Amino acid sequence: METAKTELKKDALIVIGGAGGFIGGALTRYFRDQGFTRIRAIDKKSLPEWYQRTPGVECLCMDLSVEDNCKRACEDAVEVYNLAADMGGMGFIERFRVECLRSILINTHMIESAYRAGATRYFFSSSACAYNTDLQKDPNVRALKETDAYPAMAERGYGWEKLMSEMFCQEYWAERGLKTAIARFHNVYGPFGTWDGGREKAPAAICRKVIEAKDTGKHEIVIWGNGDQTRSFMYIDDCVLGIDRITHCDDLIATPINLGSSELVSINELVSITEKIGGIKLNREYDLEAPQGVAGRNSDNTFIQKILGWEPDTSLAEGLAKTYAWIEKQYMDRKAGKRTVS
Numbered sequence: 001m002e003t004a005k006t007e008l009k010k011d012a013l014i015v016i017g018g019a020g021g022f023i024g025g026a027l028t029r030y031f032r033d034q035g036f037t038r039i040r041a042i043d044k045k046s047l048p049e050w051y052q053r054t055p056g057v058e059c060l061c062m063d064l065s066v067e068d069n070c071k072r073a074c075e076d077a078v079e080v081y082n083l084a085a086d087m088g089g090m091g092f093i094e095r096f097r098v099e100c101l102r103s104i105l106i107n108t109h110m111i112e113s114a115y116r117a118g119a120t121r122y123f124f125s126s127s128a129c130a131y132n133t134d135l136q137k138d139p140n141v142r143a144l145k146e147t148d149a150y151p152a153m154a155e156r157g158y159g160w161e162k163l164m165s166e167m168f169c170q171e172y173w174a175e176r177g178l179k180t181a182i183a184r185f186h187n188v189y190g191p192f193g194t195w196d197g198g199r200e201k202a203p204a205a206i207c208r209k210v211i212e213a214k215d216t217g218k219h220e221i222v223i224w225g226n227g228d229q230t231r232s233f234m235y236i237d238d239c240v241l242g243i244d245r246i247t248h249c250d251d252l253i254a255t256p257i258n259l260g261s262s263e264l265v266s267i268n269e270l271v272s273i274t275e276k277i278g279g280i281k282l283n284r285e286y287d288l289e290a291p292q293g294v295a296g297r298n299s300d301n302t303f304i305q306k307i308l309g310w311e312p313d314t315s316l317a318e319g320l321a322k323t324y325a326w327i328e329k330q331y332m333d334r335k336a337g338k339r340t341v342s
């Protein structure tokens, strides 16, 4: 994988919240692969439930919505990355708005603790759900640019929490001089992500459904909505590289920036790509009552291209093939009674 340029010393303590989850777990592995020797990974889940465990990393199981735990987590930290949130795909965030809103406690205590510990940089994982939903009512939407968050009309619950936590990051820089970085992720997918159980997102859910249809011989797939909804999907390797680059770019301090792919596809197209990978064609059934989120959403990458000269560029076909292979193995492992991620 490509690396970002950073002046950070290899023995500087990096703290990663939400490291038992998908992106936090991948980021932990990424920094370890870069040669960083002191990484503290934290999640509220018990260790056996972590999606990835990277050897040589200090792992702590703590609830980061509790202030004292955040203080402990950030002790001696040089950089702090907050990837912890109660979240999931549309099936989760449309049903559990209170849980999503309560993630504000995590960022509130983590940023204060990072500041008090004298950390030099703080990263916050925001989301495209922070954007004004009025701009996302048509599948043929124009891509969202960073200024489209205001006037604010974010996704109820989850999106408003992100917007408010972004504001914390902006004011900790303005008032207190803490260098903060804010990336608005657009749908991240890849190996070691949630693929079953209700929190999974569209790419993983569709891979699982195709694998299930092949395995059971019941050649049908249920699609949420009419399948015309559009989205872009970013592969996990692009996401962690982007986090590193954004965090270490002084032109981006306290400046929300899109981190997403600009390859727009409809959900029907996503199903077709997955069917091709699986070597099967399925009968499509549409569940119009299921949660579907906004009609269309894409990432405008003009700003990230201008500042970093880079954007997430793994094609959906390439990233999805790797993800499908991983989920297929998980599916078979589960069938064989082995422990799996979801």
Ligand code: NAD
Pocket: 017, 018, 019, 020, 021, 022, 023, 024, 042, 043, 044, 045, 062, 063, 064, 065, 082, 083, 084, 085, 086, 087, 088, 106, 125, 126, 127, 128, 184, 185, 186, 187, 188, 189, 194, 201
């Ligand atoms: P994830 O659910 O796989 O990981 C989040 C982790 O945070 C989980 O392991 C969870 O146990 C942990 N967590 C939740 N509450 C906690 C608490 N109180 N204390 C400690 N740990 C806690 O999700 P992810 O996909 O890895 O998302 C990481 C971040 O990126 C989140 O902030 C999420 O909102 C954001 N994001 C993700 C996507 C995406 O497509 N995956 C898109 C936009 C934004």
